[in-house]
Amino acid sequence: MDVKDKGVFLTGGARGLGRGMCQALLEKGAKVLFCDVNADTGRAAEAELQGKYGADHVIFSQCDVTDADQMKASFQRAVSQWGAVDICVNNAGVMDERIWEKMIQTNTMGQIRGSQLALEHMRRDEGGRGGVIVNTVSMAGLIPCHWFPAYCASKHAVVGYTTSWARNPMAGAMGVRWCCLCPVSVNTDMMTSLQEDQIFDMDNFRERAADTMLQPEEVVQAFMRLVEDSDNNGAILEVWRGKGATYRKRQLVDMDGVSNPMVVDNPSQTSLKPSDVK
Numbered sequence: 001m002d003v004k005d006k007g008v009f010l011t012g013g014a015r016g017l018g019r020g021m022c023q024a025l026l027e028k029g030a031k032v033l034f035c036d037v038n039a040d041t042g043r044a045a046e047a048e049l050q051g052k053y054g055a056d057h058v059i060f061s062q063c064d065v066t067d068a069d070q071m072k073a074s075f076q077r078a079v080s081q082w083g084a085v086d087i088c089v090n091n092a093g094v095m096d097e098r099i100w101e102k103m104i105q106t107n108t109m110g111q112i113r114g115s116q117l118a119l120e121h122m123r124r125d126e127g128g129r130g131g132v133i134v135n136t137v138s139m140a141g142l143i144p145c146h147w148f149p150a151y152c153a154s155k156h157a158v159v160g161y162t163t164s165w166a167r168n169p170m171a172g173a174m175g176v177r178w179c180c181l182c183p184v185s186v187n188t189d190m191m192t193s194l195q196e197d198q199i200f201d202m203d204n205f206r207e208r209a210a211d212t213m214l215q216p217e218e219v220v221q222a223f224m225r226l227v228e229d230s231d232n233n234g235a236i237l238e239v240w241r242g243k244g245a246t247y248r249k250r251q252l253v254d255m256d257g258v259s260n261p262m263v264v265d266n267p268s269q270t271s272l273k274p275s276d277v278k
């Protein structure tokens with residue numbers, strides 16, 4: 001997909017990965033409405049991005065993804081502003097085991113809600129013009145993590161939801177692609193501002209993550225591959241730290257439940273085909 005002039009709806013865009021994704025999309029000429037629960041950070045990001053890319057290309061909408069009415073209003077604002085939403089990025093998330101219910105509401109229900117709004121709007125079989133939905137998950141959506149069980153559960157649910165839609169027999173007719181972005185730890189505020197009691201066994205995790213932490217721009221690069229490569233329906237793109245960032249894409253390639261892991265060591269390779277599977 002060429003993102004130039006495409007309409008984008010993105011959640012949790014005021015800082016961190018979401019902010020980086022907005023910038024990468026804007027660099028390529030997309031039109032971005034980003035929302036965030038934090039109005040101050042959101043407005044500051046809006047001012048900065050509008051200064052660089054113009055108010056006709058980027059706007060902020062305050063929205064709490066746990067509130068269905070606010071989500072609907074923000075999504076509709078993106079549709080009115082850009083004419084259509086072609087790219088939906090459900091990225092807002094929190095990490096705090098003490099407030100596990102809020103975490104499920106934000107990480108799981110917020111992403112499902114955004115996905116549903118996008119699907120309804122985009123599906124070609126009901127008059128839409130197709131598009132792509134990327135859910136920011138985590139490696140914690142694919143493996144057990146004893147440091148944050150509820151966070152881990154909130155992310156596993158999104159993988160199940162996203163890949164299930166990708167495998168819908170009507171996926172072709174709907175013209176909507178579904179992708180999961182699954183990085184290990186990333187050096188953002190979520191990571192750096194975490195308090196001792198927000199996860200279990202913090203020292204152990206800190207030690208474990210110390211050498212493997214990714215930089216946000218490495219994850220943003222992976223995100224852009226998911227958006228731009230039209231072969232990516234059902235892709236689960238893992239981002240690890242090896243020698244530099246390492247990408248491994250698993251993708252549903254048929255309707256028999258076959259998930260083929262494809263290992264890519266060269267981050268510049270953007271297009272993978274089933275024949276690439278070793």
Ligand SMILES: NC(=O)C1=CN([C@@H]2O[C@H](COP(=O)(O)OP(=O)(O)OC[C@H]3O[C@@H](n4cnc5c(N)ncnc54)[C@H](O)[C@@H]3O)[C@@H](O)[C@H]2O)C=CC1
Pocket residue numbers: 011012013014015016017018035036037038041063064065066091092093094106110136137138139182183184185186187188189190191
């Ligand atoms: N930082 C990390 O190590 C990793 C993060 N992730 C995921 O990436 C996504 C982005 O995380 P980061 O950029 O690292 O975090 P961050 O904390 O820097 O940014 C998250 C943004 O989401 C917003 N947000 C939180 N709750 C919201 C709500 N209810 N409604 C609207 N906006 C809300 C925050 O205000 C913030 O601006 C999250 O889904 C996170 O779970 C995945 C893997 C690793």
Ligand SMILES: CCCCC/C=C\C=C\C(=O)C/C=C\C/C=C\CCCC(=O)O
Pocket residue numbers: 095137138139140145183184185186190191192194202205206208209212213
């Ligand atoms: C030291 C403070 C840690 C704070 C953690 C904050 C956010 C983490 C969010 C995640 O989604 C974590 C991502 C993946 C976890 C899965 C495996 C971790 C293995 C260790 C590693 O290599 O990072």
